[in-house]
Amino acid sequence: MSALKSFASDNNSGAHPAIMEAMIKANEGFLKSYGDDEISIHTDEVFKEYFGSQASIHYVTTGTAANVLGLRTVTQTYNSVLCAAQAHINNDECGAPEAFGGIKLVPIPSEDGKLTPGAIAPYLGHVGFVHASQPKVISITQPTELGKLYTLKEIEDLVEFAHDRDLLLHMDGARIANACAALDCSFFDMTTALDVDFISFGGTKNGCLMGEAVIFLKPNIGEGFKYLRKQAMQLVSKMRFVSAQLERYLADDLWLENARHANAMAKRLAEKAGAIDGVTIKGSVDCNAMFASIPPEATEILHEKYYFYVWDEHDHTVRWMTSWATTEAMVDEFVADIEKAIKAI
Amino acid sequence: MSALKSFASDNNSGAHPAIMEAMIKANEGFLKSYGDDEISIHTDEVFKEYFGSQASIHYVTTGTAANVLGLRTVTQTYNSVLCAAQAHINNDECGAPEAFGGIKLVPIPSEDGKLTPGAIAPYLGHVGFVHASQPKVISITQPTELGKLYTLKEIEDLVEFAHDRDLLLHMDGARIANACAALDCSFFDMTTALDVDFISFGGTKNGCLMGEAVIFLKPNIGEGFKYLRKQAMQLVSKMRFVSAQLERYLADDLWLENARHANAMAKRLAEKAGAIDGVTIKGSVDCNAMFASIPPEATEILHEKYYFYVWDEHDHTVRWMTSWATTEAMVDEFVADIEKAIKAI
Amino acid sequence: MSALKSFASDNNSGAHPAIMEAMIKANEGFLKSYGDDEISIHTDEVFKEYFGSQASIHYVTTGTAANVLGLRTVTQTYNSVLCAAQAHINNDECGAPEAFGGIKLVPIPSEDGKLTPGAIAPYLGHVGFVHASQPKVISITQPTELGKLYTLKEIEDLVEFAHDRDLLLHMDGARIANACAALDCSFFDMTTALDVDFISFGGTKNGCLMGEAVIFLKPNIGEGFKYLRKQAMQLVSKMRFVSAQLERYLADDLWLENARHANAMAKRLAEKAGAIDGVTIKGSVDCNAMFASIPPEATEILHEKYYFYVWDEHDHTVRWMTSWATTEAMVDEFVADIEKAIKAI
Amino acid sequence: MSALKSFASDNNSGAHPAIMEAMIKANEGFLKSYGDDEISIHTDEVFKEYFGSQASIHYVTTGTAANVLGLRTVTQTYNSVLCAAQAHINNDECGAPEAFGGIKLVPIPSEDGKLTPGAIAPYLGHVGFVHASQPKVISITQPTELGKLYTLKEIEDLVEFAHDRDLLLHMDGARIANACAALDCSFFDMTTALDVDFISFGGTKNGCLMGEAVIFLKPNIGEGFKYLRKQAMQLVSKMRFVSAQLERYLADDLWLENARHANAMAKRLAEKAGAIDGVTIKGSVDCNAMFASIPPEATEILHEKYYFYVWDEHDHTVRWMTSWATTEAMVDEFVADIEKAIKAI
Incomplete structure (x- = not known):
């Protein structure tokens, strides 16, 4: 149907055929409706195998919903959430945390979208001081919006820093599978084992249609979530169609294969494109995204055939992203066209 | 997979096979993501054929989202929305209009969930009085939560009443197809032609997976909707999977056939069950829902095999509902079992 | 300065001279600012003498603030507050509970603004049902917006009804002094002794400039209030000027004398005016408000000299209200003018 | 009554005697209540003489209310407000803009709390991009939270920068009188003449009890304010007691004399204390606040007698602030005690 050639976002790909079969x-x-069906109940069990038996799992249809609902559930309006300035919750959700939850975000400058205890410390503010929003959550994105990974040790240090201050550690895992694939670890290793408190679990970008979840990893958080999800307009009536996606996604390592493939395609693109004169891949390519510097005129030529974003107009950095559906042939064709475009200018 | 025998809600059925094919x-x-894809753009055009070229169509995943977002977009926090006390927005959305939109609902007592100008008038309050919420919208449900229909003339009168007072008329059309099928009229006849301002269009209950829409029927309302949908966590990234459902739903009269079928099954059930001694069908059966009085002991027996709700515990009224997927055989089996249950007590 | 002759509201009077002296x-x-001053700290102690040592007292500048902040503190957005349809929180606060707290109000029909367990019961809704707002508070106004009083026994019954259902009992005491004066009981008798949970304490209408308070009567409720008051823009910097009013108001029975006087003036007016042919005082005059039926033409004449409200335009009911500042001479002059007006038509 | 010796905040002083007289x-x-009284109406006229006939003036009781209500009125929840990271709205209002208005604040790093077009530009974000909050207001504080002044030219440049981008320019004038006194200009010169859109006008810190106002300087902004103020719990019933403060404050140059005096006391303190070995006054002292570096041990000694804040614990910067009520004798005594304290360590 569509001839779109996209390296813009993993969102541009469809769903994996196995997941469509599961939907059928x-x-x-x-x-039964609203999650009381056998499929949703079984999917809960599958998730618990990955995240531990104390986890509680709640399905939603968008990553914004996973982030905002998770944060909303654990905060009062007088709480603040500390995050990197580049965080999706700060930059890409049109103020949904503020509008739906009255949450104050405290954006912290960062080079690559990663936070460190040292970077966070000066932003904690006055605990108990009535004039100041009271910090409650540190939110990190793994991998970050700039495609970088926290090591397990770095996450562990942030969790410890958070818990020492009675804060919760939230992980925006919109691309959590890509992170696990890259770090060669399990979901459990990267979350529950490190004492992370709650996560946004993303399936959509890695092969689902619209399958996301809020997962509270501990029994004592998440009170009231069921009502808040309803208020957030996210209690899907035919819930089986969300959970069925994730049930299949988690079976037979589909999530892992998809993520490995996407990461591998990114690596292939980075290596091949990076070797072209006039193309500079910026920093490491940890998962399935890369940021490259190319001549603006080349972008103009490439945009006739390809869809991708100019990330920073000032220095003409472009973002290229691969997905489970990106093939080697697509990458190679793109690389050839990049080369051609640069030669043509 | 499931052997659930349900007359509880049209939400318990799956999606029509033709719609699953459209998903594939x-x-x-x-x-492209977020609704910029060809499928969503084409589905917009299809909707305009039904609702008029001035309509603007916005896809969401739940009926709650359609209602709350539509109302939120046209109101300020100091506005009120007048509705029947039984309205879904008042009773079944866990306070989402208040929580997401700060909207004050003014519930108006009603026998069957229907409003009339005479019933609304005493609740309009003091326009311009700073201490009172300022009325902005009259919201009706067609068919109502109690399965009743407004005639086109009744809707027209309400629209006129609303517009005379600078109010907007909203129609919660979670089962709009059932209403059109029952009234033997088009979507256009029941909305745009009557000067209705905006509607919640429901597809999920009548054969979609999760396909709903907010439709503003006039060009001068709906400002800011796109941002509010994003804030409401309803901007699905792979939007094609919502619009594709509705595109197919609106093709080849699928919506109409499904609705006619559901309505016919309700009529069949009402006639056959109503003929049983000990069963009283309350009032008319306008669409695909009915309310019946049966002995509590019969309910107990039937609940071993069937899923349906006791609507009012005080007088033991039960609600039975049919859907596009209800077969004649299912109805007949249910009727036979009702008869058996009553005899057994 | 002003020659306004008002029987419109106790809000039209100024502050008692003793309270102005206290301000000076x-x-x-x-x-120190923000309530850390000696006056505020001492006023807290005075309040505790009246309401019990477990009370926590928080000063605000308007009755709306007292109501909304109190309710907001004890509710989540998915909670509901049950109140009489005539309640100030439902009718006269421009949707502030919904807008600031996302609170769903459940208005309950009532003749005189009073609630009873029997009237509330059908409105409690489905506890634990995700689609329904979860009831959390029963809010009563003492005296009601229609000037009627709950007996202590009636309050006690409502508290028991509430606590049996894990609900809190809130009393809007905008005119609490008038109620105590009329019932000849102490604040303690009418609140703490009856196990009421929290109240809005009004001083403004009975002789203060702007002196109101939220009082939580038990130690285990009110968490987070201090932050919420700040967010509600009600943390006055020079707080001494609010607390000093209330400190003086509570000294030397000033609150009681003012309230007794206002009530007595209402009784005088009701008796004298009620004796005039053509004037009917509706129901009992429990405190300092009365509702009367007079000929519309008389109102027209009286409005040239006096300020008061037509409460119900349909049957031309007017509201007359007295205050601490209303004198016998004012009442008598008004009565004479009512008589003259009626004769003139 | 109180023997507090405070250089902590101008909020610690009482009200000017002339203003107390005006209250009496x-x-x-x-x-009449709610601002329909002669005093409030006249005070409006007085304000218009200062700010121009197109101004609309609305009284509130706290500076937080003035800021939040003004911003709330001109924004939708999907808008953002750009401000200095040190802005009171970002740091000192416990998240009220987010909680009451759903407003997204975009804090911009700044040395002294001042913004410039160049500093703002990178934070404007993507206009029209559905994922990003849409900028609507640039908010500046004059003088800033760090006691610095914008020149009239700097304000004019910011207004032009804002208007070129369809943004509004808001001035938080909690200490606007101190700024005018220091710049030797009128309110009009610093706001209306420069095409500023709306301001928070503060009287409390400079001699009122609690007298603040939102002033919209143009006729086409501020729609809905009256309802929003009521919802914000700021519609004081006996409004005369707020407006009367400001009426007197604006008469006979009282505002100007008070501000000049406070500024002069700050200058005196800065010069005398700055001359002491071991004390460094940081940067310029533009109005009535200064930041000083003194030995921590000296602070410890001084705190036995004086009340002031340690602003930055890392480098032990203290803030000293004077007010209309600070006398030369107080300053001189404080200076002497600083000297003694430093010698004693």
Whole structure:
């Protein structure tokens, strides 16, 4: 149907065929609504195998919903959430945390979207001081919006820093599978084992249609979530169609294969494109995104055939992103066209 | 997979096979995200054929989202929305209009969930009085939460009443297809032609997976909607998977056939069950829902095999609902079992 | 300065001279801000003598603030507050509870603004049902917006009804002094002794300039209030000027004398005016308000000289209200003018 | 009554005696409530003489209310407000803009709390991009939270920068009188003449009890304010007691004399204390605040007798602030005690 050639976002790809099959299968017969169906109940169990038996799992349809609802549930309006200035919750959700939750975000400058205890410390503010929002959550994105990874040790240090100050550690895992694939660790290793408190679990970008979840990893947080999800307009009536995606996604290592593939395609693109004169890949390519410097005129030529974003207009940095659906042939064709474009200018 | 026998809600059925096929087809290749894809753009055009060229159509994943976002977009926090006390927005959305929009709802007592100008008038309050919420919208549900229909004339009168007072008329059309099928009129006849201002268009209950829309029927309302949808966590990234459902739903009269079928199954059930001694069908059965009085002991027996709600515990009224997926055989089996249950007590 | 002759509201009177003197005295020297001053701290102690040592007292500048902040502190957005349809929080605060707190109000029909367990019961809704706002507070106004009083026994019954259902009992005491004066009981008798949970304490209408308070009567409620008051823009910097009013108001029975006087003036007016042919005082005059039926033409004549409200335009009911500042002479002059007006038509 | 010796905040002083007298005078007789009284109406006229006939003036009781309500009125929840990281709205209002208005604040790093077009430009974000909060207001504080002044030219440049981008320019004038006194200009010169859009006008810190106002300087902004003020719990019933303060404050140059005096006391303190070995006054002293570096041990000694804040614990910077009530004798005594304290360590 579509001839779009996209390196713009992993969101531009469709769903993995196996997940579509699972949807078809989930469509059989009548089932209870609002998550009381067998598929949703079983999917909960599958998630617990990955994240531990104390986890509570709640399905939503967008990553924004996962982030905002998770944060909203654990905060009062007088709390603040500390995050990197580049965080999706700060930059890319049109003020949803503020509008839906009255949450104050405290954006912290960062080079690559990563936070460190040292960077956070000066922004904690006056605890107990009535004039100041009271910090409650440190939110990190893994991998970051700039495609970088926290090591497990770095996450562990942030968790310790947070817990020492009675703060919770939230992980925006919109691309959590890509992070696990890159770090060669399990979901558990990267979250529950490190004492992370709650996460946004993303499936959509890595092969689902719209399958996201808020996961509270501990029994004592998340009170009231069920009502808040309803208020957030995210209590899907035919919930089986969300959970069925994730049930299949988590089976047979589909999530892992998709993520490994996407990461590998990014590496291939970075290596091949990076070797072209006139192209500079900026920093490391940790997962499935890269930021490159190319001549603006080349972008102009490439945009006739390809869809991707100019990330920073000032120095003409472009973002290229691969997905589970990106093929080697697509990468190679793109690389050839980049080379051609640069030669043509 | 599931052996659930449900007359509880049209939400318990799956999606129509034709819509699942459309999903599979929509899955081909890469497409732009967030509604900028060809499928969503085409579906907009299809909707305009039904609702008029001035309509603007916005896809969301739940009926709550359609209602709350539509109302939120046209109101300020100091506005009020007048609705029947039984309205879904008042009773079944866990306070989402208040929580997300700061909207004050003014519930108006009603026998069957229907409003009339005479019933609304005493609740309008003091226009311009700083201590009072300022009325902005009259919201009706068609068919109502109690399964009743407004005639086109009744809607027209409410619109006129509203516009005379500078109010907007909103129609919660979670089951709008059932209403059109029952009234043998088009979507246009029941909305745009009557000068209705905006509607919640429901597809999920009548054969979609999760396909709903906010439709502003006039060009001068709906400002800011796109940002508010994002803030409401309803801007689905792979939007094609919502619009593709509705595109197919609106093709080849699928929406109409499904609705006619559901309505016919309700009529069949009402006639057959109503003929049983000990069962009283309350009032008319206008669409696909009915309220019946049966002995509590019969409910107990039936609940071993069937899923349906006791609507009012005081007088033991039960609600039975049919859907596009309810078959004649299911109805007949249920009727036979009702009869058996009553005899057994 | 002003020649306004008002029976419109106790809000039209100024402040009692003794309270102005206290303000002057409070103005001496430098004091800590935001309630950390000696006057505020001492006023807290005075309040505790009246309401019990477990009470926590928080000063605000308007009755709306007292109501909304109190309710906001004990609710989540998915909670509801049950109140009489005529309640100030439902009718006269321009949707502030919904806008600031996302609170769902459940208005309950009532003849005189009073609630009873029997009237509340059908409105409690489905506890634990995710689609329904979860009831958390029953809010009553003492005296009601229609000038009626709950007996202590009626309050006690409502508290028991509330506590049996894990609900809190809130009393809007905008005119609490008038109620105590009329019932000849102490603040303690009418609140703490009956196990009421929290109240809005009004001083403004009975002789203060702007002196109101939220009082939590038990140690385990009110968490987070101090931050919420700041967010509600009600943390006055020179707080001494609010607390000093209330400190004086509570000394030497000033609150009681003012309230008794206002009530007595209402009784005088009701008796004398009620004796005039053509004037009907509706129902009992429990405190300092009355509702009367007079010929519309008389109102027209009286409005040339006097300020008061037509409460119900349909049957031309007027509201007359007295205050601490209303004198016998004012009442008698008004009565004479009512008589003259009626004769003139 | 109080023997507090404070250089902590101008909030620690009481009200000017002339303003107390005006309160006493305003207390005579009955007046209409909620701002419909003669005093409030006249005070509006006085304000218009200062700010131009197109100004609309709205009284509130706290500076937080003035800021939050002004910003709330001109924004939608999907708008953002750009401000210095040190801005009171960002740091000292416990998240009220986010909680009451759903407003996203974009804090911009600044040395002295001042913004420049160049500093703002990179933070404007993507206009029209649905994922990003849409900038609507640039908010500056004059003088800044760090006691610095914008020149009229700097304000003019910011207004032009704002208007070129369809943004509004808001001035937080909590200490606007001190700024005018220091710049030797009128209110009009510093606001209306420079095309500023709306301001928070503060009287409390400079001699009022609690007298603040939101002033919209142009006729086409501020729609809905009256309802929003009511919702914000700031519609004081006996409004005369707020407006009477400001009426007197603006008469006979009282505002100017008070501000000049406070500024002069700060200058005196800065010069005398700055001359002491071991004391460094940081940067210029533009109005009535200064930041000084002194030995921590000296602070410890001084705190036995004086009340002031340690602003930055890392480098032990203290803030000293004077007010209309600070006398030369107080300054001189404080200077002597500083000297003694430093010698004693």
